[in-house]
Amino acid sequence: MAIDRTFQAxxxxxxxxxxxxxxxGSIIYVNKGGERLFGWDAQQLAGRPVTVLLPERFHDSxxxxxxxxxxIEPAEAFGxxxxxxxxxxxxHEFPIELSLARxxxxxxxxxxxxxRDVTERKRRDEELRAINAxxxxxxxxxxxxxxxxxxxxxxxxxxxxxxxxILEQDYAEKLDSRGRDCLNRxxxxxxxxxxxxxxxxxxxxxxxxxxxxDVIDLSALARSVATELQRTHPDRKVDFVIAPGIIGxxxxxxxRVALENLIGNSWKFTGRLAKARIEFGAVDRNGSTVYYVRDxxxxxxxxxxxxxxxxxxxxxxxxxxxxxxxxxxxxxxxxRRHGGTVWAEAEINEGATFWFTLAPPVTSETAxxxxxxxxxx
Numbered sequence: 001m002a003i004d005r006t007f008q009a010x011x012x013x014x015x016x017x018x019x020x021x022x023x024x025g026s027i028i029y030v031n032k033g034g035e036r037l038f039g040w041d042a043q044q045l046a047g048r049p050v051t052v053l054l055p056e057r058f059h060d061s062x063x064x065x066x067x068x069x070x071x072i073e074p075a076e077a078f079g080x081x082x083x084x085x086x087x088x089x090x091x092h093e094f095p096i097e098l099s100l101a102r103x104x105x106x107x108x109x110x111x112x113x114x115x116r117d118v119t120e121r122k123r124r125d126e127e128l129r130a131i132n133a134x135x136x137x138x139x140x141x142x143x144x145x146x147x148x149x150x151x152x153x154x155x156x157x158x159x160x161x162x163x164x165x166i167l168e169q170d171y172a173e174k175l176d177s178r179g180r181d182c183l184n185r186x187x188x189x190x191x192x193x194x195x196x197x198x199x200x201x202x203x204x205x206x207x208x209x210x211x212x213x214d215v216i217d218l219s220a221l222a223r224s225v226a227t228e229l230q231r232t233h234p235d236r237k238v239d240f241v242i243a244p245g246i247i248g249x250x251x252x253x254x255x256r257v258a259l260e261n262l263i264g265n266s267w268k269f270t271g272r273l274a275k276a277r278i279e280f281g282a283v284d285r286n287g288s289t290v291y292y293v294r295d296x297x298x299x300x301x302x303x304x305x306x307x308x309x310x311x312x313x314x315x316x317x318x319x320x321x322x323x324x325x326x327x328x329x330x331x332x333x334x335x336r337r338h339g340g341t342v343w344a345e346a347e348i349n350e351g352a353t354f355w356f357t358l359a360p361p362v363t364s365e366t367a368x369x370x371x372x373x374x375x376x377x
Contacts, residue, residue: 027050
């Protein structure tokens with residue numbers, strides 16, 4: 001058959017290869033891009049089977065695929081994209097991606113393939129996979145090292161604190177005021193170090209532990225955290241406002257750790273207020289559920305917001321508010337493991353709001369059904 005002139009004019013300026021064949025698989029047209037890609041002149045390919053463009057080991061499967069393609073319904077035939085191995089005239093093989101379209105005229109049925117060389121893309125993908133694999137190994141080694149070091153440090157720190165306690169109890173009267181002050185400083189430093197080690201171990205476990213994905217009642221988790229804080233600090237009066245029925249998908253134990261850190265931070269930074277208020281809720285933004293923990297506490301300067309999620313980075317001194325600087329990095333790791341993001345908004349002395357997402361998003365239509373089927377976690 002004669003190739004339509006309009007089609008041919010367009011095909012000749014396309015950089016990708018364009019190859020057309022009849023229902024028997026015989027080539028009837030190849031554009032300039034096809035000549036460059038496969039190394040053949042169009043005249044050399046005319047009338048030859050399309051399998052000449054593929055390694056011999058794929059010929060039988062290509063013929064079966066072509067037979068199926070020319071007999072299926074037009075709707076199924078539209079927009080098929082395949083990844084194959086092609087054969088250059090000089091004998092070297094290379095990966096291709098092709099899109100197929102089928103068309104009919106009075107003389108018969110034909111198909112056209114738009115073919116693209118994806119060698120460079122495959123090379124980049126392979127490099128990226130290798131880099132990611134190496135990063136994964138490095139991260140695992142770092143996490144193992146962090147866990148081992150933190151675990152091994154517990155014994156000597158415990159010994160320092162224990163023997164310091166003995167000195168304080170049994171020999172305090174033999175020390176002058178300066179000696180007792182130095183001993184107190186040693187004990188306080190040992191206890192801070194022990195707290196830091198525990199925080200590092202928690203951070204390591206967050207990364208190392210296998211994740212589950214369940215439907216969880218985040219409102220119930222938030223209420224549980226609030227109840228525990230109030231139980232352990234009965235002298236404080238804090239107004240907790242926890243929205244009911246907030247559902248999420250994730251690992252219940254990890255999400256609880258995140259809420260313990262976020263709500264615990266709000267509890268800490270509202271500690272100097274006579275009327276403290278801590279909220280937990282969720283909003284819908286562009287079809288995704290965004291959760292938040294909000295308080296009316298000390299807040300912080302947004303100029304330093306980038307430091308919030310760095311390990312040991314603190315925006316307040318230990319004298320103002322105690323802490324390890326590990327809580328928010330732990331939250332960030334948990335949220336990232338769930339495929340979400342976490343960010344903060346605040347104003348000095350006007351409180352702070354921490355926002356976070358979990359993936360996949362839970363919609364109001366599907367969450368109640370999932371929750372009813374699985375029950376609270």
